[in-house]
Amino acid sequence: MKKFLFATLIPVIFFSCREADKKPAGTDTPAKAETPIKVLPPVSNYTNPDRSPMDMVYFPTDYPLLKMANKTSVPPLMRIIYSRPQKQGRPIFGGLVKYDTPWRLGANEATEIEFFSAATVAGKTVKAGRYILYCIPQETKWTFVLNSNLYSWGLEQNRLKDLVQFEVPVEKTNLAIEYFTIACEKNSQKSTALIFLWDDVKTKLPVSF
Amino acid sequence: MRKTSILVCFIISFSFSFSQSAKLPEVDKSPMDVSYYPNNYPILKIQNKATEPVVARILYSRPQKQGRKIFGELVEYGKVWRLGANEATELEFYKDVKIGGKKVPKGRYTLYAIVNEPVWTMILNTDTDIWGAFKYDSKKDVLRTDVVVQKTDEVVESMSMFFEKSTTGISLIIEWEQAKVILPITL
Secondary structure, eight states, rough: OOOGGGGHHHHHHHHHHHHHHSOOOOOOOSSSSTTOOHHHHHHHOOOOOOOOOOEEEEEEEHHHHHTTOOOOSOOOOOEEEEEEOBBOOTHHHHHTTTTSSOBBSSSOOOOOOEEEOOOETTTTEOOSEEEEEEEEOEEEEEEEEEEEEOOOOTTTGGGEEEEEEEEEEEEEEEEEOOOOOOOEOOSEEEEEEEEEEEEEEEEEEEEEE | HHHHHHHHHHHHHHHOSSSSSOEEEEOOOOOOEEEESSHHHHHHHHHTTTSSSEEEEEEEOOOOOOTTTTTTBBBOOSEEEEESSSSSOEEEEESOOOTTEEEEOOOEEEEEEESSSSSSEEEEEOOOOTHHHHHHOOGGGGEEEEEEEEEEEEEEEEEEEEOOOSSSEEEEEEEEEEEEEEEEEEE
């Protein structure tokens, strides 16, 4: 179902269908990188959903749906778990997300990427396994970093655990994207471009298996 | 609600032009969430305050009550339920554990429930990365264990799952509407 909607239309849906805006911040920490870390009390029985909701992306796209529909008989190749902050009228890159500073590619927990088999990412070989993925954005290029410091909150990266980096150019979109979005632009059964969209910025990380 | 969203979006999307043809993922109506044991492990980790290693993680989507009667209606009695929304709920153990007296090797599993009054049957299954419970296959069960439902005083709007420490290990707590179940996990 996810695949039908354009992220640019989300505000319409958001205000018509969701109550998330009315809910107090609850368990979330705003995406703002400089916000001090707040240690939450033990989870209450009445935790509210996150302001920056978590989401999951598979390659092949919508793999769980394909599997349910018996349209695939092979294992998934890749999965990304991330949280989706919103623009909410703010300038994002060079503003909320500072240039030359590591950014968790989302909100809350560090973004997690799992390759279920060995992959080639932007020309470099990556072993099968689970990693965190963050980026260092600049105006014209982003440096993506795979790091082994799993299950960590995204505000701080342990640079000693960086494994490999990939540089890709920044493209501009015509319309501003409200929700930070990660998706797969499929090229073939075995290769895709992992795309990252927010505000008027788009970057692409080619991945093949 | 999803159907409404899709319809609305289809209508609106024809009136927009967007430079790329890629269809971007919608923001979920039932947002996904994660709980770790230890609670808030990712935050503790970056503050160097974690006193024990990560044991378990549950990934699920959180439907909301929205005034509806949940158990016995929206979630029908006697049927396998995905314990959430969207993708089947995923329970991962980072070490071997025991549930219902049965050894569970570390790894990723799906977790389902057959909801009844006054007992839920919790099902741990090996078929991961799948949507819902539509293709649930009991042949892939690791175990089934029954847990007694407790009633909460307050109504829980968003389905919630989290871990707590117990005398024998940890408990997975599941709450929605006025139902609360505790799945004991022995370490």
